[in-house]
Amino acid sequence: MTPPTTGARAVQLRPETQRLRREVRDFLAEERAAGTVMGRPDSWLTGWDPGFTRRLAERGWVGMALPKEYGGGGRGNLERYVVIEELLAAGAPVSAHWVADRQAGPSILRHGTEEQRRRFLPRIAAGRCFFSIGMSEQHAGSDLAAVRTRAERTDDGWRLTGTKTWTGGAHLNDYAIVLARTDDESGDRHAGLSQFIVGLRDPRVRIEPIRLLSGEHTFNYFHLEGVELGADALLGRPGDGWRQVTGELALERSGPERFLSTVPLLTALVEQLRRGACTPEQHTRVGRLTARLSSIRQLSLGVAAALEAGRPADVQAALVKDLGTRFEGELVNEVREILPTAARTDTTKGSYPELLATAILHSPGYTLRGGTNEILRGIITRGLELPS
Ligand SMILES: Cc1cc2nc3c(=O)[nH]c(=O)nc-3n(C[C@H](O)[C@H](O)[C@H](O)COP(=O)(O)OP(=O)(O)OC[C@H]3O[C@@H](n4cnc5c(N)ncnc54)[C@H](O)[C@@H]3O)c2cc1C
Structure with missing residues (x-):
């Protein structure tokens, strides 16, 4: 019997990509010698070090696959891959920029307005703007389309109310991309969801820690208590949230x-x-x-x-x-x-x-x-x- 296949293909990295790998290793050796904390498991989740992020960004290794016109490196996915695998294998403290680099930046590039791209992408690539993921809720994890956070239209934008859970870095980062229900008239659960860029220091955002078994604080409940947003906080088109989120998950997985x-x-x-x-x-x-x-x-x-x-x-x-x-x-x-x-x-x-x-x-x-x-x-x- 012929076994089922996945269509996966073997990949050979180009010599210039291997040279990039050596540059990253040299940089990491310098950082180690200078006392940066390395060698930790789960460093992409708990290794929050904005200084390290900025030093990486100075080398062009944050937002490196974003286009140059938005401050990115204009490089390919495989080059980015080599850089991040070296950082992770070394257990380097990359969690500050992790979500911004991996998914918020690409998502804003793909779905954002020109104004949003110019506002966020150069700061992401400079290692100066950090994002969290605002998807999961108490009753909407695996079944993400069940989110209950609501976004209602106001005269000049939107009002968001609801509670997100497991929000990594919400107490440290600048923004979260929040999935919310904008319309529940249609019978289709996947329609009527939209994404919003929410400032995490907004006075109507309340952050409540969830401790890991180790006692570390990396996660939070993140309560949106009638957060007022301008029209420019909407990411993509109203009702396109489900399609956008599934695209993000492919990058995340x-x-x-x-x-x-x-x-x-x-x-x-x-x-x-x-x-x-x-x-x-x-x-x-x-x-x-x-x-x-x-x-x-x-x-x-x-x-x-x-x-x-x-x-x-x-x-x-x-x-x-x-x-x-x-x-x-x-x-x-x-x-x-x-x-x-x-x-x-x-x-x-x-x-x-x-x-x-x-x-x-x-x-x-x-x-x-x-x-x-x-x-x-x-x-x-x-x-x-x-x-x-
Ligand atoms: C360390 C960590 C970091 C996270 N970071 C974030 C974050 O930053 N932002 C964010 O939005 N979310 C985050 N999450 C949330 C994460 O995406 C959810 O925990 C995950 O999607 C599962 O949802 P749930 O916890 O509600 O479990 P549930 O959906 O309640 O699932 C419970 C169990 O039931 C099983 N199950 C559920 N449905 C089915 C089914 N149809 N068929 C078979 N089995 C099923 C699941 O596999 C699981 O074993 C994080 C979670 C963890 C643990």
């Missing part, structure tokens, strides 16, 4: 942050093993993890290449997220078995037991964030090219 989040722990493990006598079994198990990592990376690179070529890649993106996020959690369990160590939060930050504790305490989120794996498997099953 396939990148290297879906399999590299815990790789700094693997690097730390290898450092530990180097210091002692590594047994053949430990060696083999690290090798197996590395082989899995390498195959998921090839699939993810294939998605980046497909997006660059304008080919659809929704099924491959869902596959990357399913395989990649399961790998992130399984890596933590494997590492615990390869070198049994007591994980500790009450010890030196950056020490091996502390990194292990961080990766364990973040584990419940790996397969949930960005859409749960159960939902993604539905997308994969529907999208596989089955032999006729």
Whole structure:
């Protein structure tokens, strides 16, 4: 029987892209020597360091795929891919600009007015304007079309009321792109949704922390208590919110942050093993993890290449997220078995037991964030090219 296929293709990076990789590694070595905190699991979620973001931006590595006329680097998806995979593998503190660079910038470029592009994109590329994702609500996570946040028309714009949940960085960032219902007259749940750019320091925005198991504050409830917005806060056309959000999710799901989040722990493990006598079994198990990592990376690179070529890649993106996020959690369990160590939060930050504790305490989120794996498997099953 012929197996079903995904249409994924192998990718070869060009020599100039590999040169860019070396430049990023040199930059990271300088940063490490200067004392920037590196090597942390989940650094794209919790490593908030605006100074580091600005230094990256000075090199042209934030907003690098945005057009030059809006302050971006005018470079390709694969070049951006190489930069971000190096940053994530090093556990560099990239969370300040992560959402702005990955999805808010591209979304504003695609759906925004000329005035919105000129207002936001140059500041995003300069590493000076940070965004959160305002999609999920208490009863609308997997079923995103169930959002209850309402946007009502006013004389000169919109009034937003509702509560978003799991909003990463809302207490630190400048804006959130909020999905809200603008019309519920039509029977189609997907129609009547729109997106808005909301300033997070608005006095009618109330932010309430949600703590991770580790006690860290990265997430929030984010209450919109009758927030008054001008007409220019609408992103895209009224009623196009669903189409816009699904486009954003494709960017959110396939990148290297879906399999590299815990790789700094693997690097730390290898450092530990180097210091002692590594047994053949430990060696083999690290090798197996590395082989899995390498195959998921090839699939993810294939998605980046497909997006660059304008080919659809929704099924491959869902596959990357399913395989990649399961790998992130399984890596933590494997590492615990390869070198049994007591994980500790009450010890030196950056020490091996502390990194292990961080990766364990973040584990419940790996397969949930960005859409749960159960939902993604539905997308994969529907999208596989089955032999006729
Ligand atoms: C670490 C983390 C960061 C996040 N960051 C953000 C953020 O910044 N902004 C934002 O808007 N959201 C964010 N989210 C929210 C995230 O997108 C949602 O948690 C996710 O979409 C799941 O929604 P839910 O939590 O409501 O779970 P539910 O939808 O209630 O699902 C609960 C369980 O039921 C299963 N399930 C639900 N429906 C089906 C179905 N049809 N078939 C099979 N199984 C099903 C799910 O797979 C899951 O296991 C974040 C979440 C996490 C954990």
